[in-house]
Amino acid sequence: MKEEEYRRVRDILGRRPTSAELAIYSVMWSEHCSYKSSKVHLRQFGDKAPQTDALLVGMGENAGVVDVGQGWAVTFKVESHNHPSYVEPYQGAATGVGGIVRDIMSMGARPIAVMDSLRFGPADAPDTQRVLPGVVAGVGGYGNSLGLPNIGGETVFDECYAQNPLVNALCVGVMKHEDIKRAVAPGPGNRVILFGAGTGPDGIGGASVLASATFDEESQAKRPSVQVGDPFMEKLLIECCLELFREDLVVGIQDLGAAGVSCATTELAAAGTGGMHVELDSVPLRDATLRPEEILMSESQERMMAVVEPGKVDRFLEICARWEIPATTIGAVTDTGRLVMTWRGETIVDIPPTTAADEGPVYQRPYEPPADLGSLQSDTPGRLTRPSNADEIRRTVLWLAGSPNLASKTWVTSQYDRYVLGNTVMAMPEDAGVVRIDDESGLGIALSLDGNGRYTRLDPYAGAQLALSEAFRNVAATGARPLAVTNCLNFGSPEDPGVMWQFARAVEGLADACQYLGVPVTGGNVSFYNQTGSTPINPTPVIGVLGVHDDVRRHVNMSFTSDGATLALLGETREEFGGSEWAHVVYGHLGGLPPLVDLAAERALASVLVNAAREGLLTAAHDVSDGGLSQALVESCLRGGLGAKITLRGDAFVSLFSESVARTVVAIRPGGEGRIVQLCEAAGVPVSQLGVIGGDSLDISTLGSDGEAQELFSIPLVELRDAHERTLPSYAG
Structure with missing residues (x-):
């Protein structure tokens, strides 16, 4: 806590704070919990939000909720656990x-699926080989134990993430409209019940220590600040909560994550009647030596806090006991406007809860473009030597197919259960994960999680929009109608004006693009201080887009399986190599400008893909992004087990490796070619024939x-x- 922040606490209370009060304010006013450096910019997501009847719960709650039809609602959100995953890879990722x-x-909601976006240093770096296996095992170990399918995500390698991996986790859940719950504590006299795992020393200070500081050589000493998870307890907690919800026993509920009891009590009280009395010594402990400050700051996992009417407490406790979930009444809601906590009969906390939960410091951080941005943008890939003959182009196709970022991620994804629960329709390596919600109607959802730090480093405004447009396109490629957005914004220190400029521009770009595409931001997370010493990561906004399938039986996958089917490219190819995989893989180069953003083209392309899927015109669709058309063809051929005969028009190098956006390769059902052309012409989407599916090789010709x-x-x-499958296993050992 900064000196001026401490003085403000004294002004609020009119006295010196107790050590317990100081613990609450220090974690609640941390960057991780209060968004004190980002709040002034994040308001754009609300100010520019497109008007839509689908949004049922927006930003400010634990997760956003959208209407997907037939009385069903979906809630989804992505958050970071970057620093803990560097310090303790398995537990950091698992928790x-x-x-x-x-x-x-x-x-x-009932959780129905998870996704993850992972970024590491170079694949062959010793530190990556320490962190990568633990993170993947943690993601898989916790999700598999919960019985939740992992349906997609990313695994990316880049020098900038060395010693600062990014571990962003997404979860999606479903419920009926009438089952939505809120984090509120209304009704004086209602009881406050803490249930789930006991409170221990693990995770103490995690929110403030690990998410509000940069890494240095002492980071390993912070290992005790990483939480320890118990997925089997969480599985019981899920089923217990769902039964409590079914019997309408809960007035308000909040999970205990960052800042633990401090967060749950202040946020519930602030959003409710305004007051709460808590007997802190009633909190069940796993370590009886914990002091009040440690109890308040502990981030022990698998804990929830509920507000329950007095007449329903016995039934609440009975259900918890049946699920073997410890539950203890620790306090009551009041109308005093104060959060009061006692410890062994002595008052140790007496604060207005809104001052901790909602009125933390707000900083207008100075910002300006990074000093090297001009030289970076002017260093275009045009000076790089391109392949000059057929053999060199062929070799480039293989290099890209086997490069760490584009190679098969089966070594990673095989450790995740993708089909548990039986409702997974599509999962990685497809463009988006697809999950069935209603068996009878076939109602379902599609989710994609995407980001590109190189693009955002070159142009933060455009980079954020490119991440959104790729996720938007991936969802549409399955035949789903894009509906809503969540985001995890990973940046360096907000105290660096260059980083703050990147953040401000990225938020502005994302807000503007969401407004144009008609997809509101429902919530998300900001992760600052992602840097080692004074060197920040590439700014990395990770964007999740959720789409709706009226009937998942009409979904489209990426596999080339229809021998003889016509292949076409939807969209326009330009000569665009700034931030490209080709420049990165072959030359280690980053410079120039990223591909041109074309939101109108993205929206038009999505309409064609969704309508084509509804009409059953496509046997496959795969977006063109990292690695260009070359990589899209490689992935679809290998996924389906059939080759393709392709004829390129114009410069073969540009046709194969350019990363122009708003493009998708489609395989058309026989007889549907004319209708696809009609849809494209009506939407203004360029369409060109590529060739046909067939054979056991990828054959490339030029006109x-x-x-x-x-x-x-x-x-x-x-x-x-x-080439595609040997890379990651060779690094993983």
Whole structure:
């Protein structure tokens, strides 16, 4: 806590704060909990939110909620657990999953799936080989134990994330409209019940220590600040909460995540009648030596706090006992406007709860473009030597297919259960995960989680929009109608004006794009101080887009499985290589400008894809993004087990490796070619024939001046598969 913040606490209380009060304010006013450096910019998401009847609960709650039809509602959110995952990879990642699942539970929903976005340093770096296996095992171990399918995400490698991995976890849950719960404590006399795991020393100071500081050589000493998870307790907690909700025993509910009891009590009281009395020595402890300050700051996992009417307490406790969930009444709601806590008969906390929960410091951080931005943007990939003949282009296709960012992530995803619960329709490596919600109607949802730190480093405004447009496009490629957005904004220190400028521009870009595309931001997370010493990571907004399938039986996947089907490219290809995988993989180069953002083209393309799926015109669709058309073809061929015969028009290098956006490769059902052209013409989407599916190799030809196709090169699928699949296992050992 800064000196001026401490003085403000004294002014609020009119006296010196007790050590327990200081503990509450220090964690609640931390960057992680109060958003004190980001709040002034995040308001744009509300100010520019598109008007939509689908949004049932917006920002400010544990997670946003949207209407997906037929009386069903979906809640989803993504959050970070970056610093804990560096300090203690397994538990940091595991408790990141556990925390986001409880956010979804606290809205009254049943969690139905998780996703993750992971970023590490170079794949061959010793520190990556320490962190990567633990993080993947933590994500899989916790999610698998909960019985939740992991349906997608990212695994990215870049030098900038060395010693500062990004571990962003998403969870999605479903409920009926009438089952939505809120984090409120209304009704004087209602009881405050803490239930779940006991409170221990693990995670003490986690929110303020690990999320509000940069890394240095002493980071390993912070290991005790990482929470320890128990997924089996959380599984019981999920089922217990759902039964409590079904019997209408809960007036308000809040999970205990960052800042623990401090957060749950202040936020519930501030959002309710305004007062609460808590007997802190009633909190069940796993370590009897804990002091009040440690109890308040502990971030022990698998804990929830509920507000319950007095006449329903016995039944509440009875259900908890049946699920073997410890539950203790620790206080009551009041109308005093004060949060009062006692310890062994002595008052140790007496504060206005809104001052801790809602009225933390708000900083107008100075910001200006990073000093090196001009030189970075002017260092275009145009000076890089391009492949000059067929053999070099062929070799480039294989290099990209086997590069760490584009190679198969099966080593990672095979550790996750993708199909548990039986409602997963599609999962990684598909463009988006698809989950069935209603068996009878086929109602379902699609989710994609995307980001690109290189693009955002070159242009934060455009980079955030490009992350959104890719996730938007991925969802539409499955045939789902994009509906809403969540985000996790990963940046360096807000005290660095260059980083703060990146953040401000990225938020503005994302808010503007969401407004244009008609998809509101429902909530999310800001993660600052992602840097080692004075070197920040590339600014990395990770964007999740949720879409709706009226009937998941009409979904479209990325696999080339229809022998003889016509392949077409929807969208326009330009010569765009700034921040590209080609420049990164072949030359380690970052410079120039990212691909041109074209939101109108994205919206038009999405309409074509959704309508084509509804009409059953497509057998496959795969977006073109990192690695360009080359990588899209490689992935679809290998996924379906069939090759393709492709004829390129114009410069083969640009056609194959450009990363122009608003493009998708589609396989058209026989007889549907004319209708696809009609849809594209009506929407203003360029369409060009690529070739046909078939054979056991990827055959690339170019159109000669005489109008005849001339073979450029051919790569057998067995060779492509070897290049694509051997990379990660070789690094993982």
